[in-house]
Amino acid sequence: MATIRKRGTSYQIRVSCGTDIYGKKIINSMTWKPDDKMTPRQIEKELNKIAVQFEEKVKKGITTKIDNKIKVAEFCDIYLDMQKKTLSPTSYYYYNGVIKNYIKPALGHIKLIDVTPLHMQKFINALSEKNISSTSIKTYYIVVQSLFGFAHKMNFLEYNPSATTKLNFPKAAPAHTDILDEKNIKKLLECLENEPIMWRVLIHLALSTGCRRGELAALQWDDISWEKHQINICKSLYYVKGEKNIKLPKSSTSNRTIVVPNYVIEMLKQYRTKQLELKLSYGQEWNKHNMIFTDKKGDYILVNAISKWFTNFLKRNHLPHIKFHALRQQKVNSKAKILLSFLQKIFYFPFDLYAIFFKNIDFINKDVN
Secondary structure, three states, rough: OOOEEOOOOOEEEEEEEOOOOOOOOOEEEEOOOOOOOOOHHHHHHHEEEEEHHHHHHHHHOOOOOOOOOEEEHHHHHHHHHHHHOOOHHHHHHHHHHHHHHHHHHHHHEEEEOOOOOOHHHHHHHHHOOOOOOHHHHHHHHHHHHHHHHHHHHHHOOOOOHHOOOOOOOOOOOOOOOOOOOHHHHHHHHHOOOOHHHHHHHHHHHHHOOOHHHHHHOEEEHEEEEEEEEOOEEEOOOEEEEOOOEOOOOHHHHHHEEEEEOHHHHHHHHHHHHHHHHHHHOOOOOOOOEEOEEOOOOOEOOHHHHHHHHHHHHHHHHOOOOOOOOHOOOOOOOOOOHHHHHHHHHHHHOHHHHHHHHHHOOOOOOOOOO
């Protein structure tokens, strides 16, 4: 219930609405000053009416008491503490780094309620002056938007200063992903035949499924449907501060089931046999998580280890450097008859499976018979 206090010629109306994260009572208040010509009876009637309306607004969350003392740095700690259970371990680690290294130094000393879109633009400009890439700046700004959006949602701010669409970001250079041409794709597959079976399987899975490194690293044998020739992609591997583990995707749309070619299933069966032989040699604790891909100790394989091996593989075989991610976007030009002939010679599978094998490679067209 609202309480009313007279202060000079004005009246203060106070309404309690629970406690904050520190356990302190949250008191919402407003001041009303009656017209000099109003009679005591009119003042009492109007005051009670305003008090009831104000209390209803408070209960509906329409109005709140803004903390005008809290600074951005203090609120960053509140934000991170509240988001610990919401963000994935990798996202939390990343957000914490951006806040510590960029947001707090630039905005931490400012009172939260004093932050304006101008501060947002100055923040962007300061990052640009440090020669931080435009892509990174936009990624850091996503953290800024999440921070101030949370402040607004939790009623620390009346509006979100980061939500403006009128900010100027540095222009990004045209996106370019290096890819291998037909000749080098053929050489890559030839050289791959001389590598350990685990890496052969991993690269062919990357080509035939378009999976990310973290998704490949998180694959378990239970994810394979042998009879249907399908692989279930439903998780990813993370590595944060020495901790390796599997996480679920952010959204259900990341879950998918992919059909793979017969030859990939056969490769997986051969590799499974080899891995079981290793497990017999090293003991039951080796690969206790039932992973498809492991490090030498039978533990989770790191995504950086995959990239490092791939870089060394390209270098050893004098192939042009490309990122592992480029395997998901690899494109070959229309004159691919040599490559088709090579693949048929090695893997002995019919042409109709090439479309599956290279589901993300655009070379099946009228020039290929």
